[in-house]
Structure formats: structure tokens, C-alpha cells
């Protein structure tokens with residue numbers, strides 16, 4: 097029994113699935129745990145980025161690009177050097193400067209905030225970026241795409257006034273945005289953590305117990321008001337504040353975080369962030385914002401590893417690198433010409449469609465299409481060619497559709513593409 101179970105785990109391991117799908121690669125020559133995204137994986141990543149940009153735009157985020165390096169002094173200010181140094185690559189000395197590869201982008205986003213000279217009317221300021229991060233994970237901790245040393249995080253920071261109801265509203269919005277994104281991706285969450293500090297081990301945390309209570313209560317109130325089932329976990333907070341973490345159990349039973357909302361009352365103070373208040377006439381000209389760190393889908397590396405494992409490689413239709421494979425069931429020239437027409441027609445409707453390899457047997461082609469997890473197979477023979485129809489099957493809907501008009505498939509594909517929302521309408525659900 098146990099052996100069978102282990103075999104399943106092994107089969108569903110994203111590293112195993114990747115052998116056929118060719119999404120990513122690691123080369124010892126490049127460096128351990130530094131992922132190389134191959135064309136299929138890069139396409140999937142691009143599609144997710146496109147989707148998230150649309151979703152974030154609906155939630156009024158702005159987009160920035162910041163450098164992968166930062167001066168060592170900046171990480172002293174942020175506290176990363178004190179609390180996170182063991183996960184950072186050593187500094188690079190250039191002339192008189194010491195530069196470090198960033199493990200997080202929060203300090204860079206603070207610098208954007210400083211530069212913009214915001215007033216209270218501009219807040220909340222929502223800033224998003226796909227950031228490349230570098231973390232020196234120990235050899236024993238690295239695992240496929242799940243835990244790597246270079247990663248790309250969908251990272252965002254929200255700068256807010258110290259006003260409880262505004263903070264709660266913003267965290268609620270972040271929560272809905274995460275839920276919408278995960279639903280669209282079809283990723284199943286196993287549990288939600290409210291990650292708290294540990295009063296018996298304060299080494300890695302700041303020492304203001306009242307501030308911990310205040311920030312932890314805000315997150316707990318939001319989860320309670322949303323009627324979310326969650327677990328409180330002591331000692332899992334970030335060094336700067338408590339978190340709401342969306343957890344997934346991997347096939348190897350690793351309990352990993354995918355999405356996260358983190359509340360930080362310190363970062364604004366550390367970087368001396370200021371915005372102009374409306375009380376200028378009373379002499380209170382500037383105030384310091386608090387920061388919410390938002391990871392909507394975590395890193396693209398971990399996200400892909402979880403999607404592949406949960407779905408055994410069958411990504412949702414909108415993410416499949418090849419969505420449709422066309423099979424010509426005979427060698428007849430008329431059928432071949434018809435197949436080419438069908439191919440071009442579907443392509444003109446922005447579908448990712450491929451023709452079978454004519455140098456291989458049909459049975460071999462079908463086997464390959466299944467292995468590559470192409471979700472829709474179209475079969476064209478004499479009958480279809482004469483009646484100008486198609487016969488097709490979707491892997492998730494095993495009933496074959498015979499002699500259908502091609503527009504019927506196009507309509508169906510649109511439904512599969514939009515399988516979930518209309519984000520705006522459903523985000524409040």
C-alpha cells in the first residue's frame with residue numbers, strides 16, 4: 097500500500113511531469129537551483145503575467161521596474177541584513193561600493209514612494225512589479241521549481257495611512273484579488289494561516305509587543321469578518337509583521353506558502369517615508385504610511401510546480417502551450433488540404449493549434465499529444481472533409497463530438513478560455 101502511494105507521489109512530482117512537458121531545465125554548468133525557463137514554460141509564465149496585469153489594473157495598481165541590485169546600506173535600513181542575511185548572496189564589491197542581489201523588492205519600492213512626493217489624496221499607493229529575487233537556499237532545501245535560488249515574484253506593495261478601517265478594506269481587497277487569481281489558475285488551497293510572532297522567541301522579531309498585538313488583531317478581524325476558516329500559527333510571522341498565508345500541500349507533503357498578505361508598520365519609519373497630510377494648516381505637514389506586502393500568486397517558479405502537480409500536468413485550457421492538435425486520419429490529399437484550412441482558421445482565432453507529425457503513425461501522434469497534455473484533439477477523415485465539419489474530443493469531457501461545425505468548437509474554446517470569471521463581477525463572492 098505504502099509503495100503504491102509513494103509511486104503516485106513520484107509520478108505527480110513536477111520534476112517528473114516536466115520530463116515530457118519541457119517547461120524548465122536546470123544546468124549544473126549554469127549553477128545549482130538556477131532555473132532556465134524553456135519556451136513552453138516561458139509561454140505559460142507570460143500568459144499568467146498578462147492575466148495578472150489585467151487583474152491588478154482592475155484593482156488600481158501601478159507598475160514599476162526596479163534593479164536587481166541594491167547597496168548594502170539599503171538592506172541595513174530595511175533590516176534584511178540583520179534578519180535575513182543567511183539567505184542573501186554575498187556582497188559584490190565594485191570600486192568603493194558594496195552591492196547585493198536583492199532577496200526582496202520592498203526597499204526598492206520604498207525608494208519609488210520617496211521619489212514621488214505623494215499627498216494624502218494619492219493614498220493608497222499600489223505598486224506592482226514582476227521582480228527577480230535571489231536567495232541562497234541551502235543545498236538540502238532546494239527542490240525543483242518549488243524552492244530555488246533565483247526566482248521571479250509577482251510582488252506588490254501598498255502604502256496606506258495609519259487608519260484601521262482603510263487598512264482592513266485594503267487587506268480585504270487583497271484577499272479577494274488572491275482568491276480570484278487562484279480560481280482562474282485552478283489552484284486548490286489546502287489551508288489559510290494567520291502567521292503570528294512567537295513571544296517566546298523574539299530574536300527574529302521587533303520587540304514592540306503592543307504593535308504585534310495591534311497588527312495581528314487587524315488581520316484576524318479581517319479573516320473573521322470574511323468568515324474564512326484559518327489556523328493561527330505562532331512563529332511564522334515575517335520579521336517585520338504578521339501575515340495571512342495561503343498554504344498548499346505538495347505531492348511530497350511539503351506545506352508551502354503560495355499567496356501572502358503581510359502587514360508592516362515599521363518599513364515606512366525605517367525608510368522615513370512621508371506624504372503630505374490634509375492637516376497642513378494645523379502644522380502637521382507630513383505623515384508616514386504603513387506598508388502591506390502582497391504576493392498574489394507567489395513566485396512563478398513555485399506556482400508552476402504546484403499547478404503541474406495538482407493537475408498532473410493538465411493546465412487549464414487558457415494556459416496550455418498547445419491547446420489543439422489536428423489529426424488527419426488518412427493520406428488523402430483533399431483531407432490534408434482540409435486539415436490545413438482548419439489549422440489556419442483556428443490559428444486566426446488566436447488558438448494555439450498544431451498539426452500532427454505526418455512522418456509518424458496516427459497512434460504514435462495520439463500518444464504524444466496525450467503525453468504533452470494537449471487538451472483538444474481534432475480528427476479529420478473522409479466524412480469530415482466532405483461535410484466540411486470536424487470531430488473533436490476534450491480530455492476532460494470524454495464524449496467525442498462528431499461532425500460539428502467548426503464555429504461550435506470556437507464557441508466552446510471561448511468558454512474554456514474564460515472558464516471562470518469576469519474578475520470584476522465575481523471578486524466580491
Ligand SMILES: [Zn+2]
Pocket residue numbers: 200201202253389390
Ligand atoms: Zn515586500
